[in-house]
Amino acid sequence: MAEDSKEDSVASNVDSDQQTPDGSLNNSVLADGSCLLRRMEICVAEAEKRSGKNAVSMQETFTVYLVETRPIDATAEGRSPPPDSLWRRYSEFELLRNYLIIAYPYIVVPPLPEKRAEFVWHKLSADNMDPDFVERRRIGLENFLFRVASHPVLSNDEILYHFLTKEHGWKEMVYETGFQAKADSRLRALSATFRVRSPHKRLVEMKHYSDGLQSHTAQLLRARTRVADRLYAVYKVHGNYGRVFSEWSAIEKEMGDGLQSAGHHMDAYATSIDDILEEEEHYADQLKEYLFYAEALRAVCRKHELSQFELEMASLDLISKKQQREELATGVCHTNINLKQYAMLPKACK
Amino acid sequence: ILLHTACKLQSRLNYSIRCSRDLKVNNLNVDNEGEVTVYMKFSFRFLLQTTCSEFDSSQYEVRRRYQDFLWLKSRLEDNYPTLIVHPLPEKFVMKGMVDRFNDDFIETRRKALHRFLNRISEHPILSNSHYFKVFLTEEELAPHRKQGPGFLSRMGETMRTMANSVRGLRSKLEEFDVMQEYVEDFSNKICSVDKVTQRIIKEQREYMDELKHYSSTYFQWAESEKELAEPLKGIGSCVERCSKETQEQVQHLSEVLVPALHEYVLCADTLKAVMRRRNNIQAEFEAKNEALASRKTDQEMVDDLADRVEQANNALRGDWSRWRTSMRADLKSALISSAVKNVDYYEKVSSKLKGDSFTVLSPFHISPFSFSSELQNLGL
Numbered sequence: 001m002a003e004d005s006k007e008d009s010v011a012s013n014v015d016s017d018q019q020t021p022d023g024s025l026n027n028s029v030l031a032d033g034s035c036l037l038r039r040m041e042i043c044v045a046e047a048e049k050r051s052g053k054n055a056v057s058m059q060e061t062f063t064v065y066l067v068e069t070r071p072i073d074a075t076a077e078g079r080s081p082p083p084d085s086l087w088r089r090y091s092e093f094e095l096l097r098n099y100l101i102i103a104y105p106y107i108v109v110p111p112l113p114e115k116r117a118e119f120v121w122h123k124l125s126a127d128n129m130d131p132d133f134v135e136r137r138r139i140g141l142e143n144f145l146f147r148v149a150s151h152p153v154l155s156n157d158e159i160l161y162h163f164l165t166k167e168h169g170w171k172e173m174v175y176e177t178g179f180q181a182k183a184d185s186r187l188r189a190l191s192a193t194f195r196v197r198s199p200h201k202r203l204v205e206m207k208h209y210s211d212g213l214q215s216h217t218a219q220l221l222r223a224r225t226r227v228a229d230r231l232y233a234v235y236k237v238h239g240n241y242g243r244v245f246s247e248w249s250a251i252e253k254e255m256g257d258g259l260q261s262a263g264h265h266m267d268a269y270a271t272s273i274d275d276i277l278e279e280e281e282h283y284a285d286q287l288k289e290y291l292f293y294a295e296a297l298r299a300v301c302r303k304h305e306l307s308q309f310e311l312e313m314a315s316l317d318l319i320s321k322k323q324q325r326e327e328l329a330t331g332v333c334h335t336n337i338n339l340k341q342y343a344m345l346p347k348a349c350k
Numbered sequence: 351i352l353l354h355t356a357c358k359l360q361s362r363l364n365y366s367i368r369c370s371r372d373l374k375v376n377n378l379n380v381d382n383e384g385e386v387t388v389y390m391k392f393s394f395r396f397l398l399q400t401t402c403s404e405f406d407s408s409q410y411e412v413r414r415r416y417q418d419f420l421w422l423k424s425r426l427e428d429n430y431p432t433l434i435v436h437p438l439p440e441k442f443v444m445k446g447m448v449d450r451f452n453d454d455f456i457e458t459r460r461k462a463l464h465r466f467l468n469r470i471s472e473h474p475i476l477s478n479s480h481y482f483k484v485f486l487t488e489e490e491l492a493p494h495r496k497q498g499p500g501f502l503s504r505m506g507e508t509m510r511t512m513a514n515s516v517r518g519l520r521s522k523l524e525e526f527d528v529m530q531e532y533v534e535d536f537s538n539k540i541c542s543v544d545k546v547t548q549r550i551i552k553e554q555r556e557y558m559d560e561l562k563h564y565s566s567t568y569f570q571w572a573e574s575e576k577e578l579a580e581p582l583k584g585i586g587s588c589v590e591r592c593s594k595e596t597q598e599q600v601q602h603l604s605e606v607l608v609p610a611l612h613e614y615v616l617c618a619d620t621l622k623a624v625m626r627r628r629n630n631i632q633a634e635f636e637a638k639n640e641a642l643a644s645r646k647t648d649q650e651m652v653d654d655l656a657d658r659v660e661q662a663n664n665a666l667r668g669d670w671s672r673w674r675t676s677m678r679a680d681l682k683s684a685l686i687s688s689a690v691k692n693v694d695y696y697e698k699v700s701s702k703l704k705g706d707s708f709t710v711l712s713p714f715h716i717s718p719f720s721f722s723s724e725l726q727n728l729g730l
Contacts, residue, residue: 216567220567224564
């Protein structure tokens with residue numbers, strides 16, 4: 001994934017006045033249709049532990065990630081200025097994504113890495129501070145930024161740009177957009193699913209597909225976890241061999257050396273499983289990306305259904321209002337629309 | 351005498367024993383409700399081919415049951431108390447729901463009994479035992495079984511062991527102390543290795559089952575995909591083959607390593623018994639030796655017992671190094687065979703994964719952008 005995006009960000013003919021002094025995006029760039037990643041190198045370089053007081057004034061430890069940016073034309077010209085950088089927490093990435101989902105409801109917004117470690121096999125720590133977990137999360141956050149920044153529409157968003165460049169005051173800027181007010185209630189979305197009259201065929205297909213994809217990837221991840229558990233057990237039991245062979249070698253003369261090296265090998269074998277399974281976690285992460293993308297796709301379908309439903313309701317409303325206006329205009333008074341329909345029947349029969 | 355010795359040597363080399371299964375139905379009962387109960391006794395057929403002139407014929411075929419083997423073993427132990435007789439397979443297997451008529455159980459037992467006879471035939475002294483020859487040549491063993499010491503003598507031995515453990519040995523020979531210590535340690539270690547191996551087999555089996563389930567989830571997913579279907583099926587069948595290889599590996603462990611380890615667990619018990627019997631012989635001599643002082647016995651008896659001790663110790667010494675050598679050979683070959691199989695297993699598994707991985711993993715890099723671009727095309 002990262003490789004694909006990097007290939008996209010080839011230094012191309014860029015306008016020299018892309019970045020105006022006040023940091024706002026130049027309209028000519030928008031008209032270009034090029035995306036942010038073509039103009040700017042982005043990476044999530046490091047992670048660090050911090051301590052601080054949270055919202056309820058309690059001491060907490062959290063991880064911050066270093067987001068580095070550097071204009072591409074600077075590198076193309078042979079200069080290598082140090083990158084601009086700022087620190088972001090996971091929750092800030094989350095805020096950015098929530099904003100993008102609401103601001104661009106018709107776009108499948110790339111997913112973030114997990115908030116909490118799920119699908120954990122037995123010995124893998126579910127601890128968010130675990131260095132392996134933090135490293136995999138760093139990669140996930142980087143992929144998220146790559147994807148967003150190479151999206152033709154999302155990459156031109158101002159909030160995104162400020163996320164990458166403005167360390168302080170960014171949160172306030174996001175809240176000021178008032179995006180939270182535009183969020184839909186799940187209940188309304190759910191009722192829309194059932195009450196839409198003429199659902200868009202393609203959308204229904206997509207909905208079913210994303211449901212299927214979600215269930216398959218979740219199933220796969222669960223099965224993989226169980227396999228990992230079992231494999232771990234197999235390797236660890238071999239560790240017992242290590243102990244016994246070493247002890248046995250002590251009482252044998254001729255076989256002693258052979259048994260001892262067998263014992264050492266078994267010990268090494270038993271400890272090798274940790275690295276093997278950690279490697280596999282990267283594969284599991286890719287599967288999780290598919291899972292989360294399916295969720296994002298589903299969210300877009302839901303939003304579409306809701307909009308469609310609202311459109312249908314509005315159309316019906318319009319029809320009824322028109323009829324009412326007609327009635328008022330012709331002076332004919334009826335208690336309700338339904339009676340009017342019945343009243344028409346005798347006329348027709350005459 | 352020279353001729354006799356030569357023949358003895360020859361007979362050691364010219365036993366060829368083949369073994370097969372035999373099923374004899376002893377009893378068929380039909381009770382009041384019409385339920386049929388069949389009492390089956392399993393026996394094994396042994397074909398002995400020998401070129402030794404001591405035997406009247408060059409070929410004998412006999413049917414023997416497990417009980418017959420118990421008889422033979424006890425005869426050999428009585429006659430050669432400090433020789434190390436290869437163990438018999440167990441009478442019952444406690445673990446799991448092993449059906450006595452289960453194919454695997456019978457087969458395992460048959461192999462072990464065959465090995466027992468082969469080991470005896472390779473032993474320089476035991477192979478000349480009268481009882482061994484009778485066992486292999488006489489059609490009916492029953493008349494021979496009535497001879498020889500029976501239950502009472504076994505009782506006597508147990509009593510003597512108990513008495514000796516109370517009194518203790520007067521002169522403790524260090525070499526046998528060392529042996530005893532080794533036997534204790536070896537017994538512990540071999541039991542542990544046996545247990546660990548059983549545990550590994552259990553875990554491998556569970557891993558194998560999970561792999562099967564895992565591969566089926568890939569196939570299920572493949573059904574609802576177009577471009578990804580082939581790669582997904584590829585991984586699925588890869589995982590499936592891994593499962594099969596694991597099954598083979600487990601089978602090999604069960605057929606090669608487990609029986610070998612198990613035999614030596616039983617050997618350890620045999621060794622303990624041998625040490626006990628040797629101690630008894632020495633204790634008996636010492637008791638009589640003491641009695642000599644108070645004239646309760648005569649010099650001749652004491653000398654006989656002294657000879658007996660001498661014989662027993664020498665026999666044990668000789669057999670001890672022989673046993674050590676064959677133990678090393680047996681376990682080494684079993685362990686090496688398992689190691690080779692392990693290497694083979696991992697090579698197969700990793701080659702399967704490598705072979706398919708490039709075709710399989712690259713399509714996972716299909717860009718999810720196709721989702722959002724499709725939606726855009728709907729003109730929303």
